[in-house]
Amino acid sequence: MKLAQEVIEQxxxxxxxxxxQAQDTPKITDDHPDMDWDDAYAIQxxxxxxxxxxxxxxxxxxxxxxxxAKMKQMGVETPVFGFLADYFSVADGGEIDTGKLxxxxxxxxxxxxxxxxxxxxxxxxxxxxxxxxxVIPAIEIIDSRYRDFKFxxxxxxxxxxxSSRFVVGGRMGEAAGLDLRTTGIVLEKNxxxxxxxxxxxxxxxxAAAVAMLANMLGEKGEEIPAGTLILSGGITExxxxxxxxxxxxRAQGLGSVSVRFR
Numbered sequence: 539m540k541l542a543q544e545v546i547e548q549x550x551x552x553x554x555x556x557x558x559q560a561q562d563t564p565k566i567t568d569d570h571p572d573m574d575w576d577d578a579y580a581i582q583x584x585x586x587x588x589x590x591x592x593x594x595x596x597x598x599x600x601x602x603x604x605x606x607a608k609m610k611q612m613g614v615e616t617p618v619f620g621f622l623a624d625y626f627s628v629a630d631g632g633e634i635d636t637g638k639l640x641x642x643x644x645x646x647x648x649x650x651x652x653x654x655x656x657x658x659x660x661x662x663x664x665x666x667x668x669x670x671x672x673v674i675p676a677i678e679i680i681d682s683r684y685r686d687f688k689f690x691x692x693x694x695x696x697x698x699x700x701s702s703r704f705v706v707g708g709r710m711g712e713a714a715g716l717d718l719r720t721t722g723i724v725l726e727k728n729x730x731x732x733x734x735x736x737x738x739x740x741x742x743x744x745a746a747a748v749a750m751l752a753n754m755l756g757e758k759g760e761e762i763p764a765g766t767l768i769l770s771g772g773i774t775e776x777x778x779x780x781x782x783x784x785x786x787x788r789a790q791g792l793g794s795v796s797v798r799f800r
Contacts, residue, residue: 539576546577550584553697556683562640565684565693578695582620585698589623597767598622598649600678601747602699603691604740604771616750617741617771618691620699628679630707633798636781639681639702642799644779645772646725646787648718648737648744649676649706652766656748658756666745666752669764672710673718673744675789677797678769679703680776704769708793718744722790723773727783733774744770 541549549566556563566581567573586596601617628634636642653671681702682689694700718737725733737744747770752762762768779785779799786796 539580540572540574541570541577541580545570546580546584549581549696550588553581553683554585554588556640557681557702560638560640561683562685563683565689566696567690567693573692575692575695578692581696582698586621595624596621597624597627598769599751599762599766600699600701600704600769601751601771602694604747606741614691616754617747618695618699619751619754620695620701622701622704622767622769626701626703628703628705628797630705630795631797632705633800634679634703636779636799639679640683641687642679642681642702642779643776644725644785644797645678645680645776646723646733646735646774646789647676647678647769647772648721648740648789648792649674650713650745650748650768650770652762652764652768654764656752656762658749658753658761661749661752661756663743663745663749666748667713670713670745673713673716673792674706674710675708675723675787675792675795676704676706676769677785677787677795678772679705679779679797705795705797706767707795708787708789709791711792713745716791721792724788725774725777726786726788727777727779729784732777735773737773739773740771747771
């Protein structure tokens with residue numbers, strides 16, 4: 539680690555205040571160009587600690603940067619990961635107040651809910667599928683706190699990977715009974731299709747992202763507990779939304795999930 543604990547705490551306060559107050563900020567590596575990955579996750583963990591101290595509950599995890607092409611482009615070998623707090627959750631068909639967000643975008647995802655712990659190292663797709671209670675379609679609303687959505691990956695990790703809101707719904711599916719690689723999705727905005735894709739866009743198989751997360755946590759002596767919701771990563775590019783928009787995700791064999799913005 540390159541940053542002092544005091545600096546990590548200050549940056550966590552700055553980024554979390556931006557989230558809570560819907561204010562943007564220049565990326566933090568502008569002032570701290572030497573910060574490393576450990577620093578970035580330490581800032582994220584301090585944000586998580588602050589939320590828990592105020593009574594928030596951590597209900598899940600999320601993966602980002604989950605395409606091989608993007609990872610190669612950014613010079614990394616694994617996705618990046620963040621956490622999901624309870625107040626991020628929005629009911630299927632519910633409304634999101636855009637006044638509490640900066641510049642939201644939506645991503646279609648397949649979410650996993652575990653029935654058994656997942657531990658690394660050595661976690662693989664088969665272990666993930668065996669430990670999965672069910673999969674369910676999800677819309678993640680990302681909202682980077684960085685001005686004009688301009689950032690680098692270490693700044694993104696520190697900012698909890700742009701996490702802000704998520705919606706799950708549709709039908710629960712048995713992971714072992716589905717070929718999640720070929721599960722197709724259509725993302726609609728205001729009744730018009732705006733993105734198409736299939737599960738294979740996420741590392742060849744969405745469960746691969748969950749396995750990578752388990753292995754990363756295993757390096758730190760941690761695990762993914764049973765009952766954890768995991769957003770496995772965007773199947774398509776993120777789509778910008780604004781007040782007045784309605785978004786629906788239709789997933790093959792898994793029904794649909796929707797959310798409105800006001």
